[in-house]
Amino acid sequence: xxxxxxxxxxxxVFQLVWLVFPTPLDSANLTAVKDTLSTSRLSxxxxxxxxxxxxxxxxxxxxxxxxxxxxxxxxxxxxxxIGDAATATTYTVDDIIDTDEFQITAALGSGDxxxxxxxxxxxxxxxxxxxTTATAIPNGLIRVLIPSxxxxxxxxxPNHDGFDFNTIVAGDLTGPSSGGVTSWESxxxxxxxxxxxxxxxHCFEARYNGTNSVNASLTFTIGDGGATDLINPAAADGHAAxxxxxxxxxxxxxxxxxxxxxxxxxxxxxxxxxxxxxVTATVDPTITFTIAGVASTTSTCGISTDVTxxxxxxxxxxxxxxxxxxLAQTLTVSTNGSxxxxxxSLENDQLGKDGGTTPFIAxxxxxxxxxxxxxxxxxxxxxxxxxxxxxNDDATTPAFQYSDVSxxxxxxxxxCAKQFAANADTEAAQTIFSSTAVANAENAxxxxxxxxxxxxxxxxxxxxxxxxxxxxx
Amino acid sequence: MRKICFSFIIGLxxxxxxxxxxxxxxxxxxxWPPILxxxxxxxxxxxxxxxxxxxxxxxxxxxxVVPFEAAGELGQVKLxxxxxxxxxxxxxxxxxLDLGQSFTLKSGASQELVLKIIVPPTATNGDxxxxxxxxxxxxxxxxxxxxxxxxxxxxxxxxxxTDSEVLNQTAKIEELSLKGLKxxxxxxxxxxxxxxxxxxxxxxxxxxxxxxxxxxxxxxATLPFRADNILAQSxxxxxxxxxxxxxxxxxxxxxxxxxxxxxxxxxTSQTLIFWVLPYKALLAIALVSLFYYLLKTKKRLK
Numbered sequence: 001x002x003x004x005x006x007x008x009x010x011x012x013v014f015q016l017v018w019l020v021f022p023t024p025l026d027s028a029n030l031t032a033v034k035d036t037l038s039t040s041r042l043s044x045x046x047x048x049x050x051x052x053x054x055x056x057x058x059x060x061x062x063x064x065x066x067x068x069x070x071x072x073x074x075x076x077x078x079x080x081x082i083g084d085a086a087t088a089t090t091y092t093v094d095d096i097i098d099t100d101e102f103q104i105t106a107a108l109g110s111g112d113x114x115x116x117x118x119x120x121x122x123x124x125x126x127x128x129x130x131x132t133t134a135t136a137i138p139n140g141l142i143r144v145l146i147p148s149x150x151x152x153x154x155x156x157x158p159n160h161d162g163f164d165f166n167t168i169v170a171g172d173l174t175g176p177s178s179g180g181v182t183s184w185e186s187x188x189x190x191x192x193x194x195x196x197x198x199x200x201x202h203c204f205e206a207r208y209n210g211t212n213s214v215n216a217s218l219t220f221t222i223g224d225g226g227a228t229d230l231i232n233p234a235a236a237d238g239h240a241a242x243x244x245x246x247x248x249x250x251x252x253x254x255x256x257x258x259x260x261x262x263x264x265x266x267x268x269x270x271x272x273x274x275x276x277x278x279v280t281a282t283v284d285p286t287i288t289f290t291i292a293g294v295a296s297t298t299s300t301c302g303i304s305t306d307v308t309x310x311x312x313x314x315x316x317x318x319x320x321x322x323x324x325x326x327l328a329q330t331l332t333v334s335t336n337g338s339x340x341x342x343x344x345s346l347e348n349d350q351l352g353k354d355g356g357t358t359p360f361i362a363x364x365x366x367x368x369x370x371x372x373x374x375x376x377x378x379x380x381x382x383x384x385x386x387x388x389x390x391x392n393d394d395a396t397t398p399a400f401q402y403s404d405v406s407x408x409x410x411x412x413x414x415x416c417a418k419q420f421a422a423n424a425d426t427e428a429a430q431t432i433f434s435s436t437a438v439a440n441a442e443n444a445x446x447x448x449x450x451x452x453x454x455x456x457x458x459x460x461x462x463x464x465x466x467x468x469x470x471x472x473x
Numbered sequence: 474m475r476k477i478c479f480s481f482i483i484g485l486x487x488x489x490x491x492x493x494x495x496x497x498x499x500x501x502x503x504x505w506p507p508i509l510x511x512x513x514x515x516x517x518x519x520x521x522x523x524x525x526x527x528x529x530x531x532x533x534x535x536x537x538v539v540p541f542e543a544a545g546e547l548g549q550v551k552l553x554x555x556x557x558x559x560x561x562x563x564x565x566x567x568x569x570l571d572l573g574q575s576f577t578l579k580s581g582a583s584q585e586l587v588l589k590i591i592v593p594p595t596a597t598n599g600d601x602x603x604x605x606x607x608x609x610x611x612x613x614x615x616x617x618x619x620x621x622x623x624x625x626x627x628x629x630x631x632x633x634x635t636d637s638e639v640l641n642q643t644a645k646i647e648e649l650s651l652k653g654l655k656x657x658x659x660x661x662x663x664x665x666x667x668x669x670x671x672x673x674x675x676x677x678x679x680x681x682x683x684x685x686x687x688x689x690x691x692x693x694a695t696l697p698f699r700a701d702n703i704l705a706q707s708x709x710x711x712x713x714x715x716x717x718x719x720x721x722x723x724x725x726x727x728x729x730x731x732x733x734x735x736x737x738x739x740x741t742s743q744t745l746i747f748w749v750l751p752y753k754a755l756l757a758i759a760l761v762s763l764f765y766y767l768l769k770t771k772k773r774l775k
Binding site: 048051052055056057105106107109160218284285286287288289290292293309311312313315316317318319329335337338339340342347351361386399427431434436448450460461462463464465466467468469470471472473 | 496499500501502504505506507508524526528529530541543544547548549550551552578602606608614615616618619620621622623624625626627628629631638639641680699701702704711713733735736737
């Protein structure tokens, strides 16, 4: 009995010593662990709400019963796969119409339009894991576990409960480097449920030779940052828009192969995926046209203007015989319409006495061949009449310019000019300048020139010139 | 009398010193939207609000709807005076305004024009193209010879009338070519011309791209076309959104234009094969060699 008591006392003494002086623990937590996703956008997973007409571009999606329940998290320019297991086609989102409708750029194919056909937009992200070792472990490995979900874990389709493997291979990984070890082996990727990787998590490993330093900062990148990254989950069951779904990522440091890779250090962290916020702003397409007067003595069209004009009046005033007078106006167009614009001109008639039809100052024929469609040099003041030229500032495509030495009959490069098209002669309005792209305050000067001969009846002559700016269709 | 003179002088001085400066007169009008694309069934109607803004001086403007036809192949319009019965489809819903009625638009002011298009049930299928034209009325007075200038601004309206759910437009690429010679120099610019004809009775929006493959059949560029409208039974030159600027291209290239009318699956395509050679550089080298050879020969003869 005494022996039993002694043994019992010794047992409790040992227990006390064990408790007071415990064996140092080898296991610890990796520190400063973080997983940075290249994008934290949820993938999109919905289905067609009812059968659609083949050829339509308007897609209506279900608002219940699917991981995604609205068009939130879809964006213009996204690629969406629409169809079923038999046929599916990738389309591009052209516009988001409302909470359950969006538009695609191409017509919906006849095999992709059944009710319930899936509408999927995948968002792939590379994972960059950064962490700091806590323990010096010889010939071990770093293992990263990323949740995979239960089904279809490697089919390229987003899961609602984890990240799809997306057929990642070893070459898509960038393992840790340095950290004090002798060498790192090429990292490996194993799909959840694969050899040595339990279902529920994808496994990514980097083995090393030698012993790592304590407090070594390491990074492990999963995915190539391009086409082959893990696919982010779609919205989880019960997901509330604007609230992140979180998933647990585990980073482990294990011991050597000879010890069967025992788990020594481990840290778990949470990563969050959430819808992106769609920021919208509307810029109305518009076109603006401005006519402004030009002061006298302004240098334009290679001359100095004689009289000040306003936006609505080009007053030549009293004319001397066989002497040029040149006046100018500035026309300016802005448009954010992608197709551009055109500015045309049309006079009601030739300059008529007191606005009448006769007598009139004829439109000039320049130095011989000038019409409302053909430009010609006009340097001789005894070639009487009325006409115009253009001094382009920054308009994309002027019809012609005063300095032209070719085009029409112009060769001199001094004052190449045209007649205005006359509505009274059923002539079509002529383009002054144009653009086939957006325009920011593109402008050109129109230079009006008049010279009269001795036989011109005395009086005031006038006409109306209308400039019309229209966007292209 | 002195008081009167004094008051007059003081008044004159104040007038000269504090008279408001004359601002340069401008005429400046904006219209939104610049284009309206409408497809309506006979018997249906649509209302579109237009906004006209005057950023110039006070002016009097008038709104009218004018038919247009395509001018050239770049999307420009040619206003037409030909009567069009479809003009009767248009009216303004503003309580105090109608088409053809002038109204004052103060400087900086905007005016909304509520345009209604009512297509009668008896209207036949087809397209009609109009411009909502805002004319600024010239208020200036000329005291001697001169011209009165007036400005107008227009927004285009493409109206398709159809009793069909799907228009099923068709297009054909009439021409795919390169500006200039068919054999291009390696240092040339590459301007592709893609003329597409709308062979249907309704305007269409052309969606497509130009892909370029090199001698080895490898795709080296994809240039999307801008989605421009092509009027019914007319041709439009499509422009690519980006230009092709290869670095020292050499060899045989194939450009394939593919166009599908929006909302249809009727794809059309055409291929262009062209060669790119550095012939200008080769010519220069040949000339230099010839010159060198002649120089050497001349020296030898001496």
